[in-house]
Ligand code: ATP
């Protein structure tokens with residue numbers, strides 16, 4: 001790895017992603033579909049960008065906001081939960097945020113929930129007063145409790161938060177939930193959501209002031225394109241002129257269609273970019289409404 005100085009102008013952009021774990025593969029896949037490719041480093045921590053001057057740093061997700069704050073890396077792909085927790089922790093100390101969210105990325109969905117033991121009745125947030133809540137997110141929990149004016153104890157644990165109530169360490173937990181299966185297996189049930197999270201692109205509070213700004217802009221433009229078409233398809237069909245309004249009513253998620261005349265009078269050919277799922281049922285509905293020769297095509301790439 002080349003020596004790092006956050007002050008000197010840099011020509012290459014460095015992006016931190018999780019080395020292994022839930023976000024590792026989807027983050028790489030997203031960057032690859034933006035046209036990035038890398039030569040794997042022998043140390044498996046640094047990958048030199050080949051197609052563009054954009055290098056990868058493979059790290060623990062918890063380190064990503066701090067690495068951006070220090071200027072060791074320029075951008076990062078990290079859960080909003082981790083980014084907001086880091087910033088909340090710094091805010092509590094009167095320090096500036098480490099990094100800011102540039103855009104959500106549509107994967108790694110989860111929630112930060114408060115959960116209580118199965119048998120306990122839930123009457124509302126004030127019930128938490130005087131209780132001990134175990135969490136790996138003390139910054140976010142403390143900020144939420146303060147905002148609600150609730151005086152509860154925060155028990156900070158780095159892992160296995162969900163067994164804390166059974167061990168008598170806490171009365172409730174504040175933990176990440178996706179399916180809820182882990183909570184249920186530990187006889188806990190979610191009662192409140194503090195944060196809805198997904199993977200986000202994180203970046204510094206200020207512009208770089210060198211070539212990296214243009215690279216970061218380009219990367220975000222490409223991400224826009226990739227994310228926009230993730231569930232999008234090009235729909236093509238023919239219909240008589242009079243059937244078109246009814247057909248378009250069935251396509252509320254479509255961009256304004258391109259309409260072409262086929263036989264000089266009544267038959268039209270339409271193509272429309274649709275952003276929602278194109279199920280068999282939808283095709284059947286369109287056919288019933290007068291669409292003929294329906295075709296659904298994948299989209300390789302778009303650039304606005
Ligand atoms: P690391 O070794 O990088 O610290 P980790 O154990 O903290 O890994 P993972 O369990 O891989 O991290 O989770 C990474 C991110 O995936 C979380 O911070 C969160 O944003 C997201 N995520 C999605 N669903 C869940 C879930 N059910 N539990 C935990 N994290 C989830």
Ligand code: ZN
Nearest residue numbers: 060061062063
């Ligand atoms: Zn982690």
